[in-house]
Structures are given as C-alpha cells and as structure tokens.
Amino acid sequence: MRMIDLSSPVDASQWEPETVTHRITTPAEGARHMSAEMLEHFGVHFDPAVLPDGELLSIDTLTLTTHTGTHIDAPAHYGTRARYGEPRTIDQMPLDWFHRPCVVLDLSGFGVGAVGADHVTKELEQIGYQPAPLDIVIIRTGADRLAGTPRYFTEFTGLDASAVHCLLDMGVRVIGTDAFSLDAPFGHMIEQYQETGDRSVLWPAHFAGREREFCQIERLAHLDSLPAPYGFTLSCFPVRIAGAGAGWTRAVALLDA
Numbered sequence: 001m002r003m004i005d006l007s008s009p010v011d012a013s014q015w016e017p018e019t020v021t022h023r024i025t026t027p028a029e030g031a032r033h034m035s036a037e038m039l040e041h042f043g044v045h046f047d048p049a050v051l052p053d054g055e056l057l058s059i060d061t062l063t064l065t066t067h068t069g070t071h072i073d074a075p076a077h078y079g080t081r082a083r084y085g086e087p088r089t090i091d092q093m094p095l096d097w098f099h100r101p102c103v104v105l106d107l108s109g110f111g112v113g114a115v116g117a118d119h120v121t122k123e124l125e126q127i128g129y130q131p132a133p134l135d136i137v138i139i140r141t142g143a144d145r146l147a148g149t150p151r152y153f154t155e156f157t158g159l160d161a162s163a164v165h166c167l168l169d170m171g172v173r174v175i176g177t178d179a180f181s182l183d184a185p186f187g188h189m190i191e192q193y194q195e196t197g198d199r200s201v202l203w204p205a206h207f208a209g210r211e212r213e214f215c216q217i218e219r220l221a222h223l224d225s226l227p228a229p230y231g232f233t234l235s236c237f238p239v240r241i242a243g244a245g246a247g248w249t250r251a252v253a254l255l256d257a
Contacts, residue, residue, distance in 0.1 A: 001254055001255065001256065001257055002254075002255040002256075002257055003252050003253070003254060003255075004222065004225055004226060004232075004252065004253040004255065005221075005222065005250070005251075005252055006070070006138075006220050006221060006222055006223060006226075006234070006251040006252065006253055007069070007070040007220070007221060007249070007250050007251045007252070008069050008070050008144065008147055008219050008220070008221040009069060010062070010064060010068055010069040010248070011069075011148070012062070014147070014148035015148055015149055015150055016064075016068060017153055018064070018065050018067075018068065019063075020062065020063065020064045020068055021062065021063040021064075022060065022061075022062050023060070023061045023062075024058060024059075024060055024061075025058060025059040025060075025061070026055075026058055027053075027055035027056055027057055027058050028048075028053075028054055028055050030055070030056040030057045030058060030059060031048035031051055031054055031055055031056035032048055034046070034048070034056050035047070035048045066090075066241065066244055066245070066246040066247055066248065067218070067246055068248075069219060069248055070217065070218070070219045070220055070221070070248065070249055070250070070251050071217070071218060071219065071238070071246050071247060071248045071249060072090065072093075072098070072174075072215050072216070072217050072218075072236065072238040072246060072247055072248075072249050073206075073209075073215060073216045073217075073218065073245065073246045074087070074088060074089050074090040074092075074093055074215060074238075074244070074245050074246060074247070075087035075088050075209050075213050075214070075215070076088060076089045076090070076244075076245040077206070077209075077245035077246055078206050078207060078209035078210050079207070079209075079210045081210070082209070082210045082211070082213070083210065083211050083212075084211075084212065084213050087209075087210075087213075088213070089242070089243050089244055089245060090238050090239075090240070090241055090244045090245065090246055090247040091240045091241060091242050091243070091244065091247075093215060093238065095237060096134070097134065097173050097174050097215065098136075098174065098234075098235070098236045098237045098238065098249075099233065099234070099235045099236075099237065100134055100135055100136045100174070100233065100234060101132065101135050101136070101230070101232075101233055101234075102135065102136040102137070102138060102230065102232060102233065102234035102253070103124075103127070103129050103131060103135060103136075103137055103138075103229055103230040104138050104139075104140050104223055104226060104229045104230070105120060105123040105124065105127075105137060105138070105139050105140065105229070106123065106140045106229070107119065107123070107139055107140065107141055107157050108140055108141055108142035108157075110141075110157040111157065112154075112155055112156065112157065112184065112185060112188050113157060113158070113184050113188060114157070114158040114159055114160040114163075114183065114184040114204070114205070115157060115158075115159060115160065115163060116159075116160050116162045116163050117162040117163050117165070117166035119163070120159075120163045120166050120167065121166065127229045127230070129229065129230050130170070131167070131170045131171070131172050132171065133170070133171025133172075134171060134172070134173055135170075135171070135172055136172070136174045136175075136176065136217075136234045136236070137167050137172050137174075137175050137176070138175070138176035138177065138178075138217065138220060138223065138234070139157075139159065139175070139176065139177040139178070139179070139182075140178055140223040140224070141156050141157045141177060141178055141179045142178070142224075143155065143156035143157075143177075143178055143179040143180065144178040144179075144219075144220065144221040144222070144223070147219075147221065152179075152180055153180045153185065153186075154185050154186075154187055155185065156177075156179035156180060156181075156184075156185060157179065157184070158177070158179065158181060158182055158183040158184040158185070158205060159175070159177075159182055159183070159204075159205045160184075160204050160205065161200065161204035161205065161207070161208050163205070164182075164204070164205050164208040164214075165208060165212070168208070168212050168214055172214070173213070173214050173215065174214065174215050174216070174217065174236075175214060175215075175216050175217070176216060176217030176218070176220050176234075176236075176251075177216070177217070177218055177219075177220060178219070178220040178221055178223050179218070179219075180218065180219060181205075181206075181218060182205040182206065182216045182218060183203050183204065183205045183206055189201055189202050189203065190202075217236060217249065217251060220251055226253060227255070231255070232253045232254060232255045233253070233254040234251060234252070234253055234254075235251070235252050235253075235254055236249045236250075236251040236252070237249060
C-alpha cells in the first residue's frame with residue numbers, strides 16, 4: 001500500500017494568527033530535572049552522570065490551539081445549539097467517519113471568495129464521480145502553497161452554504177480543504193456583510209453545521225501529489241481531546257500499490 005501524507009505540520013517557526021510556542025527540554029535537562037525530582041519527592045540522590053552521555057529523555061511542551069496545523073472541526077465548534085440536538089465534541093464523533101473513500105474536487109481556478117453548489121456538482125460531473133454515503137470530500141484550492149505566511153489566511157477559496165448542503169444531501173459527513181478555512185477568508189466575508197447587510201455571508205459553511213451534523217478538515221496539504229481525484233482511502237482520525245471542538249489529525253491517503 002502506498003501512503004501519501006496530506007497533513008500540514010505544527011511548526012512554531014511559521015507565522016500563525018495565534019502564536020505557537022514550542023519549548024524543548026533536552027535529554028540532558030531531562031536527566032537533571034529527574035534527579036531534582038527524585039531528591040525533592042523521595043529524598044533519593046541520583047547522579048545523572050551515570051546515564052549514557054548524562055542524558056535521559058527529551059520533553060516537548062507546546063502552547064497552541066486545536067485549529068493549528070491539519071485538524072478536524074467537530075459540530076461543537078459551530079455553536080452551542082443545533083437543530084439536530086446537542087452538538088457533539090471531537091471525542092464523541094464516530095470513528096468510521098474518518099477512514100473512508102475520498103474524492104478531491106479541484107477548485108484551484110477560483111479566486112478569493114466562496115463557490116456554490118453548482119460548482120461542486122459541475123466538478124463531480126467532470127471527473128465522473130458520485131460520492132456514496134459517508135465518502136469524504138476534500139477541496140483543493142492550492143492555498144497550501146502559502147502556508148506559513150499571512151497570505152495563507154487571506155487568499156483562498158471556500159464553500160458557501162449551498163455547496164455544503166449539496167454534499168450533505170449526498171450523505172457526505174466529512175468535508176475537507178487545503179485552505180485555512182472551509183469558509184471564505186474572514187476579511188472577505190466581513191467586507192461582503194458591510195456592503196450588503198446580508199448576515200448569510202458570514203461563516204455559512206461553518207454555520208451549516210448548526211442545521212446538520214458534519215465535520216470539516218482544515219489545513220490539508222499536498223493534494224496535488226495525489227495521482228487521481230479518487231480511488232483512495234483517507235485516514236484522518238482526530239486526536240481524542242475530551243470536550244474539545246476540534247482535534248489535530250495526521251491525514252494520510254492510502255492507495256493500492
């Protein structure tokens with residue numbers, strides 16, 4: 001089986017709207033820390049010099065949001081109330097949603113903004129694929145080439161409410177994108193609202209999750225490395241964070257050799 005990594009990294013050296021900190025306790029520091037802990041809590045003196053190279057184990061401490069890097073939004077992320085009942089958190093979602101046949105829709109020819117159901121159905125017709133219930137659909141916008149820069153958060157194509165509902169009508173329950181958000185960029189939506197006064201232009205893809213239950217994968221990458229738009233399985237189990245509205249994932253495409 002061939003595996004293609006479709007994940008973007010958590011990288012504290014890259015620009016993020018929410019700062020990521022990554023503190024590394026080195027193996028040597030870990031040895032000294034363990035020695036101090038042994039003395040303080042157990043009254044036992046332990047000389048770290050007896051360890052190979054005076055080293056024990058490294059420890060990484062990160063401060064970040066669950067929306068950093070490739071992650072999956074749970075229904076609880078979209079609001080506290082939903083038409084279908086209490087929105088579930090990421091640890092409550094069924095595992096079988098996240099290991100499914102997948103299809104990629106190429107929307108890289110569009111600019112900043114949101115596309116509708118007509119573009120989704122047209123692309124499916126062009127590639128000759130009809131999603132089955134619980135298939136995963138991911139959107140290729142090409143925005144991942146801007147990852148690590150401020151432009152990644154301002155220049156991409158999203159989906160409007162009609163596009164999301166179109167996919168949900170087909171039985172899709174997980175929709176992904178290589179962009180920062182499944183919606184259009186924040187600034188674009190706010191500008192549209194200020195011009196029109198139409199509240200429906202504000203986060204329509206996310207707020208569709210208040211009407212119907214679904215998850216979305218954001219910040220995928222390397223979708224152009226896939227040999228075909230379908231014919232593979234996407235494995236993208238979210239990290240089980242109790243009570244969280246999202247969880248990180250290592251999204252991997254599984255292809256027959």
